[in-house]
Amino acid sequence: MPNPDTFRHLDLPRVIDTADTEFVSEFYTPLLSRAVRYDRGAGFFSSSWIESAARGMADFAENGGVARWITSPILGEEDWEAFKEGMEAQSDEILKEHLEDQITDLRYDLEYHTRNTIAWMIADGLLEIRFAVPKGDLTGDFHDKFGIMEDSEGNTVAFHGSQNDSKTALSNYEAYTIDCDWLSDRDAEGVQYQKKRFNRLWDGKFDNVDIYSIPEAAKEQIARLRDDDYRPYTTPEEVNSGITLRPYQQEAIESWQENGQRGLFEMATGTGKTFTALAATEAAFDRPDPPELVVIAVPFTHLAPQWKEEMELFDIGTPTYAYGTDNPDWKVDLSKAISNLNLGVTDREALLTTHKTLSNSYFREKIQKHHGTSLLIGDEAHHLGSEHQQSGLLVDYDYRIGLSATPKRYFDEEGTEYLLDYFGGVVYEYTLGEAIPKFLTPYEYHPIIVELSADELEEYRLLSHRLAKVAHNEDADDEIRERLAQKRANIIKSAENKYGQLRSALNRLDSVDHLLVYTNSEQLEHVQEILNAEGLIQHKFTYHEDSDERERILSGFEDGEYDALVAMKCLDEGVDVQATKQAILMSNTGNPMQFVQRRGRVLRQFPGKEKSTIFDFIVVPTTNPNSELVESEKGILKKELRRFEEFAANAMNEVEARNKIGHLRIQYQISVDEDE
Structure with missing residues (x-):
């Protein structure tokens, strides 16, 4: 039976229209009350647009939802031309001036609950709005109308159609086409297409559309519309940033905390070890003696960007790449980060490094000069048990998280014991069998x-015979034995x-x-x-x-x-x-x-x-x-x-x-x- 708190519980048709469907009560509210992410592109920035787009947003925010909206600013012809010249400072000032009037309208036109919800969400970083301005061959407005919503289990709905987000649109004959990614491959393809399109717009990847963020001054004006005495939602306790953890991830964090904020998470590949570690780190900031320095060590450089992307969802800070491949000046940046912490210039720093650099003498020396509390996350921690990598596991790291689906090192009991001792043992285990089918695919x-082949078998038999002779010869050279074994293994390999x-x-x-x-x-x-x-x-x-x-x-x-x-x-x-x-x-x-x-x-x-x-x-x-x-x-x-x-x-x-x-x-x- 579908979970009533997810989209799968809803009976969503392929197409809805205003002739047969009341969009607010029958579409937006049921979805937003279950959603944790809402990406929307439509309309003009106005009180009417905000009021319509905000339908159900209080329930959404209560879920810890994060929203991104792309809309179009209301500008005069001269300002449109100035925007298309692409001068950032000039565009920012134009936006600020025009938004001042619109924000005043928000104060007087929006009913209290909607105004307060939107202002709080912007202040909390749960809602971000960007503006789309067509350019080049596109001389009109940003007039697209589509949205993507995702629930806590990753089920995603994408909708696209004629309806704009406004009071007037609700009284028109309008329609949406709806894709639900769990229903069919075609629906899943439609959802992925809309997600990719939205992300490209959001990141400014289209050559003929410029994207602008709200100026900080205007954002602060909107945030001031909130009622400080009444927040219309509560943020989830387990993750301050609004991410809803799976039950076993929360259990892992609690076990880690009970173990003195040290331990290995032995969790099956694909069950969200990264999210669990980042959520544990974020939770550590709210506990006594929070870490000032967070060091995340990955086995390979190509994993660092994935960690950085997921860190953006948490209140940890933008990490510095502290290794040479992606940052030739890593030593300077590392030294500066430690100095800033020690001098009180910053109160928190995050470093993304590699296992190799973690054990580098310069890196270790700088970490040891940090005066405050620190936390180490060792991704794929089994690698850190090698004799060379162990040198990076400093006693200076007060809190420690090791991540691995397989923390036991192959044919290395000493390395395994060292890891278990350093990280404080395995504090949580989540197996593949437990994860399928709810969180992993059957x-x-x-x-x-x-x-x-016949020829390969004959050569294999000869090598096996020679190996057997060498094995029974106490005077045989170990190097000869290894060469024969390798040659035989290569027959299997090829x-x-x-x-x-x-x-x-x-x-x-x-x-x-x-x-x-x-x-x-x-x-x-x-x-x-x-x-x-x-x-x-x-x-x-x-x-x-x-x-x-x-x-x-x-x-x-x-x-x-x-x-x-x-x-x-x-x-x-x-x-x-x-x-x-x-x-x-x-x-x-x-x-x-x-x-x-x-x-x-x-x-x-x-x-x-x-x-x-x-x-x-x-x-x-x-x-x-x-x-x-x-x-x-x-x-x-x-x-x-x-x-x-x-x-x-x-x-x-x-x-x-x-x-x-x-x-x-x-x-x-x-x-x-x-x-x-």
Whole structure:
């Protein structure tokens, strides 16, 4: 049964019109009372527009909602021309002058409750208004009329039509077309189109439309219209910025606080570890001895912009990039931030850095010179347990948050213990099984068994035989043993039959839709050739692309510009590819951190995404091994099967997936108990 507090509970038709629908009571109010985000583009800035646009806004604000409105200023012909000249200072002054009269009208024309709600929301930063001014070939007004609303579970409604937000419009014959992203792929596509269009407008990305913010003086004038003795809504206690946390995220924060504001969040990939950490940080500001300095350390530079974007939703402050790739002057900026805190010039600073820079001697030295309280967030904290990275985990960080779906380090008990001790243990755990299907997408899991070719098998047998001899020779050189093992592993890595199985997996898909293919550097180009031959539009995603190019690739993938991405390890951790519906894992290791992250890339929820499909390759010398191969391969295969059991355990087709690898267990004499 749909949650009555979400949009799914509402019976929204494809089209509504004023002949049969009372827009205020039957459309705006039911949606806004459930919404947490409201993006709107329409009308002229006037008391009539504000009064109409504000319908239901008190309930919306009570939800902790955040609104962005794009409208058109009321200007004379000369002022329009001045705007189109693009002089920022001049435009700001013109806006200020014209808004003064409009703001006076707000005071006298708006009824008290509406005026007070809007003034409070602007003062609290819950509502921002920007002005659109067409230019170039567009000589008229900004006359678009559309909106996007989102509820607390991410369900999104987009509407577009003839109705403007005004009293007059409500008495006209008007209509809206409505898209609901949970109803169908077409609706989801319509919602995504309107969201993308609004965001491009908001960010000023259209060449023929200029966007202007309200001048600060005018914003203050509107804020002064509020009644200081009566706020018409209360902000949610759990997140001051207006974000509604999921229940398990709030539980994680409470556990962290009870543990002295230290601890590791062991949460499945895709369950919102970043939001949880930022919300915990924001909550720490309201507790005794709040942190002055917030340091967020990410494993890879391309994750920093994602953190920065999400930080904008919280009252933490704009972070400084404190690493060289995106900020050549990071040392100067870091030194200045610490000095400003110590001298009282600023009362809070936030730094975004990398794991590598966190352990840099200059970075550590500056952090140790900070006199006040500090908080460290270690993203993908398992990396910080390595011998080198441990040096960045200073005792100077008073409060500590570690984030990882897999905090146990692979074959490194000492590193794992160091992490657990430093962060104060795992204070909250949220598993994949708990998250599906409410917060993560259900998935089908299809193991694909790949055998070596005859020539590969013969070479593999010879290398295995040589390795066995070396293993029984106490005088054998360790380097020779490692070279032989690596050479044998490369046969598995580059197995020729992977290509045929790739084609087979592609044919098993009804249609390729937002597909990730994980491969290795040796096979990447051939995989791209196969996808091209299948008529698929694809792009590689590797370490060689810079940050801007990666952002463009991911954006194109989300928007459907590419059918598939061909990726290597750089998509394992933290990269947000929510649109992914299908994955083919051609290259894997026994490292649980890697395969858990890869699965997580596919399970994030996205509009129109009802389920995900994962094909997972396991390469074996043969499905009919002799006793020698059983002896040499049993240990290796045991590690591989751990991954398969992990994937199968929560799959929609669990029995089918387990049966697929049952034959291998029998042939290689591996029981389920041996996986433990």
